[in-house]
Amino acid sequence: MFELENDYLLNINVNGRVWSKKGAMVAYSGDLKFKKEGTFEHGLDKFVKKAVTGESSTLMKMEGNGKVYLADYGKKVVILNLQNERIYVKGNDLLAFEDQIDWDITMMSTGVGLSSGAGLFNVKLEGTGMVAITTYFTPITLVVTPDEPVFTDPQATVAWSGGLNPSVKTDIGFKTLLGKTSGEEFQLQFQGNGFVIVQPYEEGMQY
Template sequence: MRSDLFNPSHAEAATAQAGMTLQNSKMLKVALNGEVITRQGAMVAYQGQMDFQALGAGGLGKFLKQQLTGEGIPLMKVSGRGDLFLADLASDVFVIDLEGGQDQLTINGRNVLAFEPSLSWDLHRVQGAGMLSTSGLFNCLFSGRGRIAITCKGTPVVLNVDQPTYADPQAAVCWSAGLRTGFHRADQLGLGTLLGRTTGESYTMSFAGQGFVVVQPSEELPASLISGTGSGDQAGGGAAGGLLGGLLGR
């Protein structure tokens, strides 16, 4: 049998040790010998003996935050030995090494594909967001030592924040945790209406300090439009707002 399909470039990526590697630009291979945390539904194939266990949002506290904010990561724990292949709608995949200490990364939950259990993570309110927008108010802060795989819809740009930097909050994939962030209405930045026509940019996210921000060439739908829960006034008032405030204070 002959076909370009059997070109060596399509063969399984060789791995010398356990851990994450890119099978190709749109698929992650995990040479598993223990455990890995992945997005639910990301498995496209595996070889060997593995057990899949749903983790919901990653614990009771994170689950409650996710229900109140509409943000978070539906996770599963995969344990065993063998080769695990992960993907998300043919998005581009990138592997990042966090090296502990002050090496922290804020990531849009929808762009998290998999990470090693040695990493710690939690939902955090995006600094400066307030209640200006119904999306992107909460993102995932990762810290510790280990590898994490993220997805980008299209080839991203990595912007060095060495001058005032702005991005659509739905296109911002991840950024240095030490950056100062803010949300601005379009009219505050001169992107308002012109002769009764809108620009389509309701809010813009700003970044300042020293670090980087990764921006993908695609805008995600707000979580509130997908799940119906949102993070607007529902999270800000009544008992829900009080419970959320308590959780975020931990």
């Protein structure tokens, strides 16, 4: 259903319903209807979570039969084919997903006070089906093992697999070394078995 037309354009063959980021459609053909996600369409629980966390990502549903092309400000598109798996994605980097994929808004556990702009609030996607995410430039995928945790900049972290246990690590030394307070003193620490997708770009505050 999901195909890359090129590195920056996603081609979806819609036969039923697909969810995408609002405003991502650049062209389509066939008999398709586009509707903004209703306020309570995904239940009161998700509505409350969006309100409390400040998660502002708005979804758009595409229904019918046809072909639609999606893009997001020239960002690179990456397709993930979940097979009864779970993945976490920063809300701003989620482009589209199939209707059968379950999703929810989650908060990363932390012992320090950080705003949601540091990447603590994310979208959990779970099940079997296609998911498309976007990144600035070409991302890298880092493998995490129990013996070798991975540390990332929250603003460069795009997604990670469900088998990981992320937490926030504070390193005041980074702040002192860099001589600025742009957030580098906070890092995400990933432990367990899985992978982390990181882009070569630090996104600013998004929520």
